[in-house]
Structures are given as C-alpha cells and as structure tokens.
Amino acid sequence: MSSNRKPDDPIISLRKVSKKYPIYDRPSQKLIELLTLGRKQRHREFWALRDVDLEVRPGTTLGLVGPNGSGKSTLLQLVAGILTQTRGDCYVHGSVAALLELGAGFNPEFTGRDNVYMSGAINGLTRTQIDARFDDILDFAEIGDFIEQPVKTYSSGMFVRLAFAVAIHVDPEILLVDEALAVGDLIFQHRCINRIRKMRQEGKTILFVTHDLQALVRFCDRAILLDKGRKIGEGSPAEVAQQYQALVFDRERREAGEGEDWIQHEEDGSLPEINTIPHIHNRFGAGGAEIQGIVLLSPDGAIVNEARAGEELQLLVSVRVKQDLENPIVGVTIRDRLGTEVTATNSSYEGVTLPAMSAGTAVTVAFGIKMPELRPGSYSISPAVASGNIWEHKIEDWIDNAYIFDLAETDLVYGMMRWSFDVAYRTISS
Ligand SMILES: Nc1ncnc2c1ncn2[C@@H]1O[C@H](COP(=O)(O)OP(=O)(O)O)[C@@H](O)[C@H]1O
Ligand SMILES: [Mg+2]
Missing domain, CATH: 3.40.50.300 (P-loop containing nucleotide triphosphate hydrolases)
Structure with a gap:
C-alpha cells in the first residue's frame, strides 16, 4: 500500500x-x-x-x-x-x-x-x-x-x-x-x-x-x-x-411475443386449447393438475402484447388434470413491473363452478377483461390451478409471471390508476 x-x-x-x-x-x-x-x-x-x-x-x-x-x-x-x-x-x-x-x-x-x-x-x-x-x-x-x-x-x-x-x-x-x-x-x-x-x-x-x-x-x-x-x-x-x-x-416481455401455432382453435368456435407458457419464473404446487398454456387475446383472436386501457380482452388459461379433481379452480394474479399485486381472481370467486374433472382431461378457462385505466408499463399474469373452494384449497400448480404484456402509454392516467371522480362546484360570493 x-x-x-x-x-x-x-x-x-x-x-x-x-x-x-x-x-x-x-x-x-x-x-x-x-x-x-x-x-x-x-x-x-x-x-x-x-x-x-x-x-x-x-x-x-x-x-x-x-x-x-x-x-x-x-x-x-x-x-x-x-x-x-x-x-x-x-x-x-x-x-x-x-x-x-x-x-x-x-x-x-x-x-x-x-x-x-x-x-x-x-x-x-x-x-x-x-x-x-x-x-x-x-x-x-x-x-x-x-x-x-x-x-x-x-x-x-x-x-x-x-x-x-x-x-x-x-x-x-x-x-x-x-x-x-x-x-x-x-x-x-x-x-x-x-x-x-x-x-x-x-x-x-x-x-x-x-x-x-x-x-x-x-x-x-x-x-x-x-x-x-x-x-x-x-x-x-x-x-x-x-x-x-x-x-x-x-426483457421477458420482449421474448414473450412470438408464435401463434400453439393456439389450437376448435372447429365449432369454442374456446381454444393453449399450449404455451411464455415464461416459467417460479413454479410450485401439488401437481394434481398442470397449467398448460396462457394467452391474452383481442376480440379478433390476435395475441396481445400491448393492451390499451378500456380495451375488452380475453385471458385464456388451459389446464390439464393429472389426478381426478372434484372441485378445480383456475385463477390469475396480475402484478405490475415491480412485483406489486394489482389484482387477482379465480373462477370460483367470479361465481363459476368448474365441473369435476378426471385425470387426463383438460379445460380452457376464459376471463373476459375490460382493461382498467392503470399506469402504463409492463404487467405480468401468474396463472394457478387449485382444488377445493375459495376458503379452503390446495394449489395444484402455480406459475409466477407466466405472461407479460404492456399497457400502452395514454395521457389519461396519473399515478397508479384512474379513479372515476364526480366533480361538482358552487361559487361562493362574498
Ligand atoms: N473463459 C471464458 N471464455 C469465453 N467467454 C467467457 C469466459 N468466461 C466467461 N465468458 C463469457 O463472459 C460473459 C460474462 O461471464 P460472467 O462474468 O461469468 O457473467 P456472470 O457471472 O454475470 O453470469 C458470459 O457471456 C460468458 O459466457
Ligand atoms: Mg457468475
């Protein structure tokens, strides 16, 4: 030194x-x-x-x-x-x-x-x-x-x-x-x-x-x-x-974009089977069922990597059951780019009871969304499948940040989200 x-x-x-x-x-x-x-x-x-x-x-x-x-x-x-x-x-x-x-x-x-x-x-x-x-x-x-x-x-x-x-x-x-x-x-x-x-x-x-x-x-x-x-x-x-x-x-969002051949459309127009998970960040669960694919689609069936506030979209999650499941529940958690949970829901919470499923069968669950007015930027979707009811259930498969999309820049949103405010006023004369 x-x-x-x-x-x-x-x-x-x-x-x-x-x-x-x-x-x-x-x-x-x-x-x-x-x-x-x-x-x-x-x-x-x-x-x-x-x-x-x-x-x-x-x-x-x-x-x-x-x-x-x-x-x-x-x-x-x-x-x-x-x-x-x-x-x-x-x-x-x-x-x-x-x-x-x-x-x-x-x-x-x-x-x-x-x-x-x-x-x-x-x-x-x-x-x-x-x-x-x-x-x-x-x-x-x-x-x-x-x-x-x-x-x-x-x-x-x-x-x-x-x-x-x-x-x-x-x-x-x-x-x-x-x-x-x-x-x-x-x-x-x-x-x-x-x-x-x-x-x-x-x-x-x-x-x-x-x-x-x-x-x-x-x-x-x-x-x-x-x-x-x-x-x-x-x-x-x-x-x-x-x-x-x-x-x-x-980086993950940009890699997520490609390929549409993994959406298997049905002749009769019913929900397609999704076969790709863009990212597997962290995955856990008991294994009685597996997430098979997840995608966000526009009304004309195009894959959405960039969404706009107010847009009506369909979030599809396909799940294959490995063991007979009496009460399957499929859900999603949405996070912002810093990992903060923005919202979460599942089939049961939204009032839909999925049928009992036997080993080997698959189901696609569609969540219709009207994209809320959130701060622009990247958001991630983490899908999960569980068995039981909302109060008591076992996670069968959970994948963190499996699908990533961008919420486009709009000049509408200040802060985290736009609330609807009613404005009234009265002028006060002295
Ligand atoms: N001996 C080497 N010969 C050629 N490329 C190397 C060698 N060691 C590391 N690299 C490359 O240099 C880059 C940086 O490596 P590294 O310092 O190990 O990154 P990190 O620790 O951040 O993962 C990598 O792309 C790696 O493949
Ligand atoms: Mg290293």
Missing part, C-alpha cells in the same frame, strides 16, 4: 476496465492460431466487461446484480487478481479472500485438509497461522471426517461450506462472494450471512454477487447493476434492485 493513501481513498478502483475473451467456434481454430503463432486469427472477440468504472471505499458492502452472463464473475475475478483486464486499470489496495464460483480455488484430487492449507497459503497465511485456525475452519464447515477425503468426493454443499470457511478465516481486508452461497442449505446460508454481517461490522470491504434482491437490500450499502458487460446502474441497493427487476421484466 503506498504511503500517500488516505484512509477513505478507494480500496478498489476500476477505471475503464474492459475484458475480452477469445471465442473459438471449433477447437481446431485455436490450434491453427497456436501453430501460426497468432498470425492467422481464427477467433471471434467477446467483451465480457466494457469500460467499467468503479470505486469502492473501505468498509463498503457492495452488491453486484445483473442477468446471467452480464460479467459479475469476471469482475470479481479481476479484483481477485485471477484474471487480468484487457484494457483499463484495476487497483486493489488490500488483501483479498475470494469465494468464487464452484470449482475455483480447490484442487479436487487433494483432501479437504490439504486444500485448506493450500488456499490458506495462497491467501498469505503461514502454516502456524493455519494450524491455529484449523479447528475453527472445520467447525464452521461442518463436514466432519470428510476433511480427510479428496474434495472431488464432496457434494456441492460440502464444497462450498469448506471454501467459505477458509475464505472467512484468512481474515482478509476484502471479501469477494460470488453466487456460491446459493448452493449451501438454508441454515448454512444464515450462518454465512451472519458472518458476512460481522465482517461488515469489523469494517471489511465486501463485494457480494447475488440474485436475492432482499439480501441485496438488507446487507449492502451500495449496489451496481451490470448488463452485457456494462455498468448500467449504481446507487442505493433499493434503487438498483428496482432497476434490475425492471430490466428482467422488460
């Missing part, structure tokens, strides 16, 4: 950092380049990071979010010194312990014990220091006698527990945590989070990659959003979480 640094100077500083990977479409291309000593270029270029500027002050817990492939792991590996940037400058003024993605750091052929000593040494600990901490590491990792087995025999959970135990016991100034935590069980995750919190209180600097936006908001002081290698957002964790959700939502 140079002597002219002040305590509050950035401990990590990236200036216009870019990282390029060569991409070979075939292994033979790499061979040609090697044999010609690079005179024949056979690869394409891929920029995993582009012109990233970042300053992290000591003691900050910085959250990194972004879609898969946005460059989060690459950024951590640059800070860890495992990779070198192609362009730009990357300064790190402190000791680093890194808990990177699975596979990094440990030698699979060696025992857990040997790996603890090796990665301790890589992180600057002497043998005596590791001896002194070994029991604590083992306690934290909770892998028992497996410590004497080669790491390649470990489950991914055991692997990550040991890696995390080592990373926190080398007592770094900077801790890098990639998505690794998601692999451990919940109890371990809680212990890790507690530990990270303690390190944060001790004034360590932490870079934390996560998809868990609640964890982001709870544990980080600041956050950045990466997309396609660029830093496209930076600010408070709550702000960045919103930007990230909006980005994901928008």
Whole structure:
C-alpha cells in the first residue's frame, strides 16, 4: 500500500476496465492460431466487461446484480487478481479472500485438509497461522471426517461450506462472494450471512454477487447493476434492485411475443386449447393438475402484447388434470413491473363452478377483461390451478409471471390508476 493513501481513498478502483475473451467456434481454430503463432486469427472477440468504472471505499458492502452472463464473475475475478483486464486499470489496495464460483480455488484430487492449507497459503497465511485456525475452519464447515477425503468426493454443499470457511478465516481486508452461497442449505446460508454481517461490522470491504434482491437490500450499502458487460446502474441497493427487476421484466416481455401455432382453435368456435407458457419464473404446487398454456387475446383472436386501457380482452388459461379433481379452480394474479399485486381472481370467486374433472382431461378457462385505466408499463399474469373452494384449497400448480404484456402509454392516467371522480362546484360570493 503506498504511503500517500488516505484512509477513505478507494480500496478498489476500476477505471475503464474492459475484458475480452477469445471465442473459438471449433477447437481446431485455436490450434491453427497456436501453430501460426497468432498470425492467422481464427477467433471471434467477446467483451465480457466494457469500460467499467468503479470505486469502492473501505468498509463498503457492495452488491453486484445483473442477468446471467452480464460479467459479475469476471469482475470479481479481476479484483481477485485471477484474471487480468484487457484494457483499463484495476487497483486493489488490500488483501483479498475470494469465494468464487464452484470449482475455483480447490484442487479436487487433494483432501479437504490439504486444500485448506493450500488456499490458506495462497491467501498469505503461514502454516502456524493455519494450524491455529484449523479447528475453527472445520467447525464452521461442518463436514466432519470428510476433511480427510479428496474434495472431488464432496457434494456441492460440502464444497462450498469448506471454501467459505477458509475464505472467512484468512481474515482478509476484502471479501469477494460470488453466487456460491446459493448452493449451501438454508441454515448454512444464515450462518454465512451472519458472518458476512460481522465482517461488515469489523469494517471489511465486501463485494457480494447475488440474485436475492432482499439480501441485496438488507446487507449492502451500495449496489451496481451490470448488463452485457456494462455498468448500467449504481446507487442505493433499493434503487438498483428496482432497476434490475425492471430490466428482467422488460426483457421477458420482449421474448414473450412470438408464435401463434400453439393456439389450437376448435372447429365449432369454442374456446381454444393453449399450449404455451411464455415464461416459467417460479413454479410450485401439488401437481394434481398442470397449467398448460396462457394467452391474452383481442376480440379478433390476435395475441396481445400491448393492451390499451378500456380495451375488452380475453385471458385464456388451459389446464390439464393429472389426478381426478372434484372441485378445480383456475385463477390469475396480475402484478405490475415491480412485483406489486394489482389484482387477482379465480373462477370460483367470479361465481363459476368448474365441473369435476378426471385425470387426463383438460379445460380452457376464459376471463373476459375490460382493461382498467392503470399506469402504463409492463404487467405480468401468474396463472394457478387449485382444488377445493375459495376458503379452503390446495394449489395444484402455480406459475409466477407466466405472461407479460404492456399497457400502452395514454395521457389519461396519473399515478397508479384512474379513479372515476364526480366533480361538482358552487361559487361562493362574498
Ligand atoms: N473463459 C471464458 N471464455 C469465453 N467467454 C467467457 C469466459 N468466461 C466467461 N465468458 C463469457 O463472459 C460473459 C460474462 O461471464 P460472467 O462474468 O461469468 O457473467 P456472470 O457471472 O454475470 O453470469 C458470459 O457471456 C460468458 O459466457
Ligand atoms: Mg457468475
């Protein structure tokens, strides 16, 4: 560390950092380049990071979010010194312990014990220091006698527990945590989070990659959003979480658009069978029935990706029953782009009793909607099928954010929605 640094100077500083990977479409291309000593270029270029500027002050817990492939792991590996940037400058003024993605750091052929000593040494600990901490590491990792087995025999959970135990016991100034935590069980995750919190209180600097936006908001002081290698957002964790959700939502909406062949129209004009679910975000249920498709249609039968306030539309949900169901109920929840529930309903609530269904049969339920005057933007529909009645039922299948549509810009709506107001007045003379 140079002597002219002040305590509050950035401990990590990236200036216009870019990282390029060569991409070979075939292994033979790499061979040609090697044999010609690079005179024949056979690869394409891929920029995993582009012109990233970042300053992290000591003691900050910085959250990194972004879609898969946005460059989060690459950024951590640059800070860890495992990779070198192609362009730009990357300064790190402190000791680093890194808990990177699975596979990094440990030698699979060696025992857990040997790996603890090796990665301790890589992180600057002497043998005596590791001896002194070994029991604590083992306690934290909770892998028992497996410590004497080669790491390649470990489950991914055991692997990550040991890696995390080592990373926190080398007592770094900077801790890098990639998505690794998601692999451990919940109890371990809680212990890790507690530990990270303690390190944060001790004034360590932490870079934390996560998809868990609640964890982001709870544990980080600041956050950045990466997309396609660029830093496209930076600010408070709550702000960045919103930007990230909006980005994901928008992308899904655009992908949702295509293809009409999955609507099977009936000759007699009765409700069609829908066979596509544009997105499966999060799905759960007992499995007695399955959502088979969902679509929003205009009166002339066209797929609606963009709706207008006041428009009359039909929302169709097809469900196939896997076990005999006495009282099936089909419903939908509508959310805005930040995940706020705008409304929800189901067949039973709307006064329609669906017939008992036997295993193997399917049903399409149509919900006629007059699109309310809501704030323009993206909305999502989450369909569900349950059995029972509104008061007491079992969810058989539920899919979050399966269908996404846009509500077009109108100049009518201020705030969240338009209410109808009656205006009256009386002029009062003095
Ligand atoms: N060694 C590599 N060679 C070529 N491309 C790579 C390599 N490592 C990562 N990439 C690519 O760089 C992009 C960013 O990867 P990564 O940093 O792992 O993203 P994230 O962690 O945000 O999912 C991805 O598109 C990935 O496929
Ligand atoms: Mg990654």
